[in-house]
Amino acid sequence: MNTYDTFDYDVLVIGAGGAGLRAAIEASAHGVRVGLICKSLLGKAHTVMAEGGVAAALSNVDERDNWKVHFTDTMRGGQYLNNWRMAELHAKEAPDRVRELEAWGALFDRTKDGKILQRNFGGHKYPRLAHVGDRTGLEMIRTLQDHGIHQGVSVHMEFTIISLLKSGDRVSGALGYDRERGRFNVFRAKAVVLATGGVGRAYKITSNSWEYTGDGHALAYRAGAELIDMEFLQFHPTGMVWPPSVQGILVTEGVRGEGGILLNKEGRRFMFDDIPDLYRNQTADNEEEGWRYTQGDRNARRPPELLTRDHVARCIVREIKAGRGSPHGGVFLDISWIKEKIPNAAEVIKKKLPSMYHQFKKLADIDITKEPMEVGPTTHYMMGGIRVNADTQMSTVPGLFAAGECAAGLHGANRLGGNSLSDLLVFGKRAGEHAALFAKEHGFETIDDARIKSIVDESLRPFERTGGENPFQVQYDLQDMMQDLVGIVRNEAEMQQAVTELKKLQERAQNVKVVGNREYNGGWHTALDLQNLLAVSEAIALAALQRKESRGAHFREDYPAKDDQNGKFNSVVRISADGQMEIRKDPLPEIREDLKEIIAEMK
Amino acid sequence: MATVSFTIFRGNSPDTGGFETYSTETDEGMVVLDAVHKIQAEQANDLSVRWNCKAGKCGSCSAEINGMPRLMCMTRLSDLPLDKPVLLQPMKAFPLIKDLVTNVSWNFDVKKKIKKFKPRPPDNADGTWRIAQEDVDRVQEFRKCIECFLCQDVCHVLREHRMHDEFIGPRFLVYAAALEMHPLDTEDRLPDLKNSEGIGLCNITKCCTGVCPEEIHITDNAIIPLKERVVDRFYDPLHWFLRLFKKS
Structure with a gap:
């Protein structure tokens, strides 16, 4: 029999991206002992790759913005399949979560009067994304990491959890191995938070890193938790397509937010050809208006390139299938054209999109200030995941919580760009808080050695x-x-x-x-x-x-x-008594009356 | 496409390990990490390599390519001489785990010892601050750091002289500079920089700047300004003289 070390934590957080770190910080602030499991090194989790920004109705750039608009945008983007309570909490709490990061050392780009600057993004009615150039995720994870290491959290780096442990119905810990030596360790815990991210590695073309193998989804599923909305997998419209080795690497939506346009091989701006009814009133009907929108004209409507990701991705696929794609099987994304509109375009592009400039220059020999990029859809984000209580983030298994991409509900059938980073913060905090409260009311359970051995x-x-x-x-x-x-x-x-x-x-x-x-x-x-x-x-x-x-x-x-x-x-997946995967439909819960009115008002 | 050879360090100890050469087919645009993955998948399933994003954003796949500390995911094969095998080794400044992977945990321990961010009280009643973009820009250069630790690997104070106990290395001088120059920070890290963190050990050979994949001007913009602050505080004759009176 293999021997193993045992660690005891009140709250065990599995996953150390934005959601996991935020959960660990919050749980620790509630005075409980917290263990944090990183599949990689600390600070390398997938959050580091997020580019465009974090959505929060701070209303620093446009005072017409508020939580109600953000709430409606999120519900519309999710085709009303969202958990309305999560969408409400998210819209209301995101501004505080962003401001809190600043108190922990994050430095966002600024408005002229020194407030946090916000940029346009697909599906958001007003400029709403707080950002740092195009490397917002790095700023966020580093801020949380550097704050978190001083909060008394015990960090286990390069550790992979292979099973949750249960006592009766309740979760009681987890079993994993360390990568360095392959030794097994048991973590006893009064509450467990899953924050393991997504599933992109199930696909060939993906923007996701190697860690994204659906660990949290699978761990929860095997422990008897319900998964919902798993059919909703977001394909980001713009991933790199050439050369082959970089296929799938993300090209931020920020390129389009800053005025980038999509063209087919005939040079046609094909996004104008198909504008969904749900968005017709909010979308520009000519190129000039679209440009003015990206430059902050409050009376202009968004260009069709900034429609939701699901729609843009499908339009790109349509062009490629019709033979109007670019030489390497994508379409063209052009930001260099803005030189026709502004004098110092190359500098503006390098300043606003430094990593994109760097990425294309280094990996594809393309200077994006001079020539268009070739882009195509890439597997990006799982909207579906572990079913959780909106307020507490507890799954259908007592003591098991989930936050971030591996949890489901906020985004419904499609996520808006920028709503992921805010999701991590808002629900990471909630999961950490409620896991700590749960831990205070429950004790440790005995670990079943026979189960570990098997x-x-x-x-x-x-x-x-x-x-x-x-x-x-x-x-x-x-x-x-x-x-x-x-x-x-x-x-x-x-x-x-x-x-x-x-x-x-x-x-x-x-x-x-x-x-x-x-x-x-x-x-x-x-x-x-x-x-x-x-x-x-x-x-x-x-x-x-x-x-x-x-x-x-x-x-x-x-x-x-x-x-x-x-x-x-909602599609609901769970494990049956005989170990098979079973699926059912649950009717959507009725939206609260006042929220219904808000949605109707903003139609 | 062309067949390229790679000579890769294999083993879990510098003494017992050795080099193995693998040949693999390469494709247009491939980076070194692609080739390593191909070798791992097809010829050496147990080859150890650390990586995450493969997009130059996470700083995990640091190694020494033909003797140069670089990110494997951002080094294109077309930029290397391919008429002889490409030499791949783990970073030398850190203890070996296995093959191309080293134990970099020392870096995480060092960071924890640096005094944390301590902001001034908020400017506004709602708990927010007003900050000018220029003040953000100055520090953002340092906050671009992806913690690949290539600068630590190339620094001779750590690499050759193994002074890990006395010197925090370029990465953490950049980190300290980011905190010291943060527009909201009020902490004083100069005594630590001079004493326990060993800023005086850096003799500005700029090797760190040369290997930084984020092109941070580590020496010029971070280390030298910090050195100047330390000199002003502790070695300036006038300050020294005034301190005498303060003490009494």
């Missing part, structure tokens, strides 16, 4: 196989399959095929072989992560099959229209 044995089995398969190959095949069959444009036949393919992949994953020993072994880590990728892939496919309409990020060519009669439900 999980450890199972996770070491790939080392014992002599004839198994290469885990990397299984992962590549899964990524190709999900990209082809459950991608941006979906249909019944392909998704049925995906379900069949997933069964085969699950069998192959049971038979992977790992070479070498347990020290920092990428093959072993991939073999273990595969289990999580397969679970979330199955949930995505089942939920996408069940929703026979097109809404938000979920687009079906066999059901291309929205179906308001039959589409107003």
Whole structure:
């Protein structure tokens, strides 16, 4: 039997991006002992890659903005599938969460009178995103990290959790291994917060880092928690497409916020060709008005490039499929054209979009101040995830909380850009606070050694196989399959095929072989992560099959229209008593009357 | 496409480890990290490599490429001589874990010892401050740092002289500069910089600036101004003379 060390924490936070760090800081502030698990090194989590900004109705740039407008924008963007209470809390609390970061040392770009500057972004009616050039995520994670290390949080770096532990119905801890030596550790905890991010690594083309293997989704699912809205996976419209090795790397929406336009190979601004009814009143009908909007003209309406991500991504796919794409299978995104409008355009671009300039110059030999970029959709964000109580962030398993991308509800069928960073802060704080309160009312449970032994044995089995398969190959095949069959444009036949393919992949994953020993072994880590990728892939496919309409990020060519009669439900996935994945529909909860009125008012 | 060879350090100790050479097919636009991943997936499943974003934003994949400290994800094969094998080694300033991965935890311990941000009281009743963009810009250069620790790796005080106990290294001098020059900060870090943090050990050879993937002017904009502040405070004859009176 493997021996293991045990750590005891009142609150164990799994994941150290924005949500996890914010949860750990908050729990610690409530006077409980907090452990923080990082899959990588501290400060490297995916939040670091967020670019455009954090959405909060500070109304520093346009005084017409307030929480009600932000709330309505979020609900409209999510096609009204959002958890309305989360959307309300988020819109109300985001400004305080952003100002708090400043008190912890964050330095946002400023307005002329020295307040936090805000920029335009898709689906936001007014300039709302507090930002630092195009590296807002770095500023945010570093601020939280540098503040957090002085708050008495115990940090475990390069640790991966492979199972949650339960006593009866309640969560009682977690089991994981350290990457350096491959030793197992048990964390006993009175409450656990999952903040593990997304699932992008289930797809071939993604903006997500290697960690994004759906760990939190899968851990919660196996522990009996419900997942909702898993069919809603956001494909960001603009990822790099060339050269092949950088395919999928994100090109911030901030490029379009600063005046960047999308063109097909004929030089046509194709976004003007299809403007959805829901947004017609808010969208410019000529190029001049769109330009004025990006330059802060309060009477202008947004250019169609700043429509919601689901719509922009589909328009790009349409152009590519019709043969009007760019040479490497994308479309053109041009910011250099603003030199026709302003004298010092190159300097403005470098100042406002420094990492984009750097990224294209270094990786693609493109000078974005002089020539257009080639871009195409990339798997970016999972709207679906662990079902939580809006106020406390507790999942359907007592003592198990979730926040950030691995939790679901706020974004509904489609997330607005900038609403993720604010989500992390608002609900990270709430999860940390309520996990601490829960921990104060509950004790430690005894850990079942037999259960630990069986999980450890199972996770070491790939080392014992002599004839198994290469885990990397299984992962590549899964990524190709999900990209082809459950991608941006979906249909019944392909998704049925995906379900069949997933069964085969699950069998192959049971038979992977790992070479070498347990020290920092990428093959072993991939073999273990595969289990999580397969679970979330199955949930995505089942939920996408069940929703026979097109809404938000979920687009079906066999059901291309929205179906308001039959589409107003949340898809709920959970594990059945015999270990199978089962799916059902839950009707949407009725929106509170006063919020309904706000939505009607702002139509 | 072309076949390229890579000679990669393998092992969990500098004494018992050694180099292995792998050949792999390469594609247009590939970076070193792509090639390492390909080798890992196809030929050496247990090859250890640390990485996250593959976009130059997280600073995880630091290594030494043909002897130069660089990010593997931002080094294109087309910028390297490919007629001979590309040499890949782990960073030398930190203890080896295995293959291309080192134990960089010392950096996290150092950071924790630097006095934290301490803002002046808010300017406004709602708890907010007014800050000019110029004041933000000056510090933002330092806050761009992605903590790849390449500057620490190349610094001879750490790399050759192993003075990890006396010197915090360029990364944390940049961190201290970001705090000291933060428009809201009121803490005094100069005594620590002079004493426990060893700013005097830097003899401004600018090696750190040369390897910074974020192109931060580490020496000119962070270290030299901090050195000047330390000199003004502790070595300026007039200040020294005035301090005598303060003490009495």
